[in-house]
Amino acid sequence: MAAPSLGLDEYQTLASRSDRTRNKGNGFDLPVLGLVGEVGSLLSEVKKRQRDKAAIIGYEQTVLEELGDTLWYLAIIADHADIKLATLASDGSVSDSAFSALQPQHSLPLNTPSAQFERTLLRLAAATGELAAAVDGSHGDKDHLKTRLASVFGHLVQAANEAEVLLEDAARFNIQKTEDRWPQDRVYPGLFDSTFPGDEQLPRTLEIDIYEREASNGKSYVLQSCKGLFIGDRLTDNIMEPDDYRFHDVFHYAYAAVLGWSPVTRALLKRKRKSKIRVDEGEDGARAVLIEEGVATYVFGIAKDFNFFADQKPGDLSLTLLKNVRQFVRGYEVHASPLWLWEDAILQGNHAFRYLREKRRGRIKLDVERRSLSIEELP
Secondary structure (H helix, E strand, C coil), X not given: CCCCCCEHHHHHHHHHCCCCCCCCCCCCHHHHHHHHHHHHHHHHHHHHHHHCCCCCXXXXXXXXXXXXXXXXXXXXXXXXXXXXXXXXXXXXXXXXXXXXXXXXXXXXXXXXXXXXXHHHHHHHHHHHHHHHHHHCCCCCCHHHHHHHHHHHHHHHHHHHHHHCCCHHHHHHHXXXXXXXXXXXXXXXCCCCCCXXXXXXXXXXXXXXXXXXXXXXXXXXXXXXXXXXXECCCCECCCCCCCXXXXXXXXXXXXXXXXXXXXXXXXXXXXXXXXXXXXXXHHCCCHHHHHHHHHHHHHHHHHHHHHHHHCCCCCCCCCHHHHHHHHHHCCCCHHHHCCHHHHHHHHHHHHHHHHHHHHHCEEEEEEECCCCEEEEECCX
16 A cells, blocks of 8 residues: 655654754754755756766766755745745645645656756746845745745746656655654664674673884884783874874774674674674675775764864764765665764764873773763773
């Protein structure tokens, strides 16, 4: 049985749950800027598709996502103005119009943007500019604002028609994406190794001492020990300008503790899942180790520009950053981990890294069941 069609006001309510723009600026500034940006992104995708047809991957999915993001900002602007989304698509006589009433036709694969689609996007951009002018730093006249919102909405529906995309599909994908990033309830997924023998599981609790030493040549390196036994190699920064990357294994321990995933940690602790050859080679093998090292290096490069996320709280990290990290691990089990959990792992790892940068030594404590990594002074 097909799921009932999503209502416009129902979608607006769901969208407002992930609204982080309210009470910032005058209430309209950020969502209006976001709307202008999303329409610009749509135009940019069309331009790139026309210029590099063979080189653009996932064009159809990108258009679906951009249409959903545009709809989200439109719904949020209307919500800030106490205007129901359904009234933008009707004369106000319908309490909650369904998306199916807007586009009764079926969606088709979108291969090449049509000239008409391009013209409609330009009209959508113009209508968005008129909306921005109507807001103009204040609530302004509500009826005038509603007229401008309805104009943007009408062009958005027309653009979806010409792109052969169902706006309801875009809305549902948008809700799924925001729930992946900013969920109402944080429910931890099961651990990837829960069905494996105990000696092939990541230790559920673990303490690792990390400390810096100086070699006879004056260069510093990092050592790690667990229960009195050294693990891993001596680590240096391996870069011309020192940046303390020698402490970077703490990121792998954060992935292990929070995500329940770390081929690097499995290799260090000899916890590879050898009872299943395909898992051993595919999920815990050399390529998976390289992928994880790539993720750690990529995030580290961005974190350096933001003081290793010292001022970032849960919900603050860039959505683009998190999506790029997920793209890194595509094809591996951890790809299924929600973006908010990736953010937890990144923030907890960087918290421990900042401690090590300052103290040059510390005791890492992993608690996989609680999805937690902490650090304390090393006795």
